Amino acid sequence: MLGRPLRRLLPALFVHSNTGKPALGLIVAKDYQRFLTTSVSSTNDKRMSLEAAKRSAAYKAVDEYVKDDTVVGIGSGSTVVYAVLRIAERVKAEGLQLVCIPTSFQARQLIIENGLVLGDLESNPQLDCAIDGADEVDAQMVLIKGGGGCLLQEKIVASCADRFVVIADYTKDSTRLGQQYDKGIPIEVVPMAYVPIRDRIGASFGGSLKLRMAIAKAGPVVTDNGNFILDWHFEDDKDHDWDAVNREIMMIPGVVETGLFVGMANKAYFGQADGSVTERGS
């Protein structure tokens, strides 16, 4: 697919070629090559700085919160991958005795692939800490989670932990929800009820709700728990009492869980582009 800047450049290239002045075409082609190189390298730089930010937040959280002989909740998403890598490094280097409780299919695989001890809530109903990513964190440490379709098991595991620690890159750090993240609040619902739930939330709180569709499958995303996800694009210019909103949505029959995590996170680490880390909470 041609990007918009390329679509703008190509007609220029053709027009000049049609004049029969190949030199001109060459200049345009050269400029275009320079444009491509700069644009690809700035996209790569941004991606690298985001990865560095995720990594530094994850490493710091693990180093400060993961202690020997403890039970640790393992969240889901791309930032958590770095936390698991760091946990595995420390287990190897320091001989830490840990039991890891997954919050998703992905987390379970990460635990197994990194040779960590896999546990469950049946044998370990109380966790020392849970480390997880977030899609957005506001000034009061209210979180949006579930951008990757995982929220129900994450909330259960976080609720069983003495400390719930969030790791994120700088793009997730907001004053108010919706400031950075524009994909809405995920709401996990029982499939048969998605239409009435969608209509009720829209009527009560405004905004719009969309059934999340799968990308490499026809039809909707199905969560690890066999449910659907509605993404609620709330009105972000309104002041919402997220605790009240969350409670009210949870009362609608068929709602399984929301991606609003209110009053749960104790600490958030935000990795910055330069590799430093800022903190919120205590």
Ligand SMILES: O=C[C@H](O)[C@H](O)[C@H](O)COP(=O)(O)O
């Ligand atoms: O559904 C996914 C989880 O809630 C993730 O923790 C959240 O989306 C953040 O993921 P990432 O670390 O990839 O930004």
